[in-house]
Amino acid sequence: MSKFVIKCLLVVSILVPLFSLKANEFSDTKKTIDIRKIAMQGLWMRIKRISPYVELKENVEYNKELASNDADEILRLLDKTKDLWPDNSNLSGKGFTNATPAVWALPEYFSKLYSDAELSATELKQAIKSDDIDKTALAMCNLGKACGTCHASFRRLLTSQLANEVNGWSGKYIQNCN
Ligand code: HEC
Numbered sequence: 001m002s003k004f005v006i007k008c009l010l011v012v013s014i015l016v017p018l019f020s021l022k023a024n025e026f027s028d029t030k031k032t033i034d035i036r037k038i039a040m041q042g043l044w045m046r047i048k049r050i051s052p053y054v055e056l057k058e059n060v061e062y063n064k065e066l067a068s069n070d071a072d073e074i075l076r077l078l079d080k081t082k083d084l085w086p087d088n089s090n091l092s093g094k095g096f097t098n099a100t101p102a103v104w105a106l107p108e109y110f111s112k113l114y115s116d117a118e119l120s121a122t123e124l125k126q127a128i129k130s131d132d133i134d135k136t137a138l139a140m141c142n143l144g145k146a147c148g149t150c151h152a153s154f155r156r157l158l159t160s161q162l163a164n165e166v167n168g169w170s171g172k173y174i175q176n177c178n
Contacts, residue, residue: 029088033097036084043077043147046070050124051173054140056133064128071125074143078118085110098156110154117146141177148172 050070053062090104091097103110120143127135148171151157 025088029086029091030096032084032086033089033091036081036099037097039077039081039084043074043081046074046077047143047147047173050074051140054136055174064131067128068125071121071128075118075121075125078114078121082111082114092156098158100154100156103154106153110150113146113150113153117143117150120146137174137176140174141172144171144173144177 049062050067052059053067085099085103087104089097089099090101092100120139124136124139124143127139151171
């Protein structure tokens with residue numbers, strides 16, 4: 001074999017694994033982004049179920065036990081999503097995520113809002129457990145504020161989502177919040 005061919009083989013044998021490593025890493029990143037979006041949707045689903053209960057709207061199929069489960073699940077999902085923001089998932093420019101680059105530029109503020117949400121979710125859980133109506137409503141308002149503030153600062157909003165957002169994910173989850 002000529003030296004040239006050997007060199008070419010050498011280059012290929014180094015570059016191919018390098019590229020496939022990159023490709024693997026990229027598909028892992030995309031998976032992470034998908035998981036965090038799905039988990040966020042899960043949060044929203046629980047919020048939608050729990051808010052009529054907090055507002056004391058009669059629903060024979062939804063009771064204290066289910067509300068407690070949902071509050072638990074909200075806590076679990078918040079905890080789960082906390083670690084799903086690796087640096088390489090800062091890809092809003094390429095349209096893979098609606099998380100703005102601010103997530104990675106202001107990590108302390110981002111994690112403070114996570115803590116706020118977790119604190120409110122813990123209070124929500126406890127207030128439901130002790131049947132404290134006022135505290136349940138207050139915790140729900142505070143939770144909405146934490147989710148909403150984080151979205152306002154760190155999530156790019158698509159025009160197509162605006163109609164959904166008005167009293168939706170952006171934070172006012174029950175009536176009578178200040
Ligand atoms: C500390 C910040 C933060 C908190 C707290 C937070 N979110 Fe999010 N949320 C985000 C970011 C950032 C995105 C964009 C994620 C992406 O596109 O990769 C997002 C996306 C979403 C989405 C859209 C998911 C999709 O399919 O694109 C929903 C729905 C949502 N969040 C609901 C909630 C609810 C409900 C809560 C509170 C119980 C909450 N979030 C708490 C930061 C937060």
